[in-house]
Structure formats: C-alpha cells, structure tokens
Amino acid sequence: MKQQIGKTNALYPSLTTILGTMVKGRPNFITIAHVGIMNHGDPQYLSFGVSKTHFSNQGILENKVFSVNIPSRDLVTETDYFGIMTGKTTDKSSVLETSVMDGYEAAPLLKRCPVNMICKLARTIDFETHDIFIGEIVATYADEAVLADTKIDIAKVDPLLFDMSSLKYWSLGQPVAGAWNAGKALKKKQNE
Template sequence: MAKHIWKAGTMLYPLPVAMVSCGTMEKSNIMTAAWTGIINSDPPMTYISLRPERYSYGIIKEAGEFVINLTTERLLWNADFCGVKTGRDRRKFSLPGLTAVKASQLDAPMIAESPVNLECVVDKIMPLGSHDMFVSKIVAVNVNEDLLDAKGVLHLEKAALIVTSHGSYYALGRRLGTFGYSVKKK
C-alpha cells in the first residue's frame, strides 16, 4: 500500500480526554487536556502539556499541583466546554454535572463525577516551544467504589471512558485481548 508523506505533526491518536482541575476549593478552574500520559512507574509520574497563555497554566505553575480527572461519556459535554471556554470568565464548577470535592493530598479540587482522579504534584516544568510540559508525581489515585469487584479489582471498562482522535470524540469499545495474550500458553 502506498503512503503519503506529510510534514511532521502531532499525529499520535487516540488521546485521552482528561479534565484537569486546579486551584483551590474556593478558587478553582477546570481545563481539558489531551496531551497527557504516564511517563514513569516508580515513582508514578505523569505530565500535562499546556500553552503558557492558558488560564490554568498560571494557576498550576503557582500552586505546583493539579488533578487529572478521567472523563466519561456522561462528562463529554462538560469536557468539551471546559476545553473551549476560559476560566477567566466563568467558574466551571458551577456548570451542571460538575461537583468539586476535596482531594486527599492536595488543595486542588477533584471532579466528583469522574471515576478516577489522579492527584499530581509538579516536579519540573519543561519549556518545549508552543507548550510547556508539567512533569509531575502522582501522589494519590482516587477510584469510584462501583468500579471495584468484591476482591478490589478495578474494572475500568465499566466507566465508559472517552478518547479523542483527530478532532472527534469516541467511546472506548470492546476488549480485544489482555497484555501478554500473544505469548500466553494455551
């Protein structure tokens, strides 16, 4: 099959739709970020990449903390709205379907309706060009009880998480296999 060669670009899809909450319970903001992921397991570390002109950039830089809230189909409208509207003009936690709750380790609030919340402390900020990367330690993970079975095993597939791909949102579908299935003995 022939390939078309394009100029270098950000063509790594799908990406998570993460709602990032920051600030304090009294003065908070929510922004949506797709440029996030895991970068280390011990210690557990993640990142978010933000443009310096974003309202949340200054809040996170000053506070040194934020929460990554995984996003579900039920939160899709909120995630889209929080990604296109600035927190300079409105308090996003006042939107229907978004409830601020106290994080266990941080001053930044979590989104109660999110099934999984990762509490993050900024380790360093790396200027990269159009975006700065906030390399951060995950200091706590909060998981909805209804996603755990009787043995405490997480069933994240029940959360109806969403992703973005090239400007559109998608629901995660059916499981196709598990890690290591290609070498598993029958």
C-alpha cells in the first residue's frame, strides 16, 4: 500500500554542478543541484534555482554570464566545500585552478572539472525565495579523456548525483537499456 508523504519533492537524484561567476572582482563558485533542461534544441536553455540569500546571485545578475562546471567523483570534497562556504565571508577563488575564455572573463571555468559550459543569462524568474536563472549555452568544453568520438561519455565523467532524502552524493550505476529502443520490443509484440 502506498503512503502519502506530504508534498515531498521526489525529483531526485539531480546532477551536481558548480556555477562560476565574478562577484566584487573575484571568481566565486557555488554548488547547485537544482538544475533543469528547459529547451533541448537550438538554442539550448538550462535552469538553475539559486536562493536569493547567496553571494553568487549578484555576480550572475550583474555580468549576465556564468559558467556551469560538472565535477567528477574525485572532486567531491571541493564540490561540497563550494556548497557550505559563502563568498560573503570566504574567498573561494583559489580552491581549484581556473581559466577563462576570451570574451567571457566573468564566467571562470574550473580546469579540474572534465566538462564546462558557458551560459549567457537569458531570463531570470523571480520566485519567492529563489532566482531561477535561465542560461543559454554559448559554448561547451570537455576533456578529451571523457569523450568517445566527439560525444561526452557519461561513465568517464563519473558525475556526482545529489539526493535530498539521504543528503548524500551518489554515482552512476550500469546502463540499463537503449533509450528510444527498449520500448520497441513491446511495440513489436503489439503489432503481432
């Protein structure tokens, strides 16, 4: 029998990302797991729910650009640190080595993250407690080590998945079946 468990948000796990921006002249990094894919097409839009209490918001709102860095399992300590320390009182800029791309100096990239995206702020949705930043992807960079041909191999990225119930980082398991493919067996059966 099912039990109602209030209005629990059951949309976990989510991908753990680190957003980078410039605030008050220095790079600041914030761990964000409330992420979404808004428009899978051209252009591509992503969403990030960021509490208005955070230091990062002023940088994103001012610069209208930010980086989205995807950490691997080996960066769990630094990733968590970016999520427990605030730039209001702590300089987080030298925890990991950074780089910038021409024209996007306000979107510092974390070199140790195998995948980085640069997003232009396309829209901000002003919710009660959170700014929902909608970013348009303008460029994506990936370490050659995590590419299979020119595509990202998610097993090689070995990303950190965040779960709110257990308050833990999880990792990927094994692939289960082909997407847009597994259902074909049932389709075939129905057509028999």
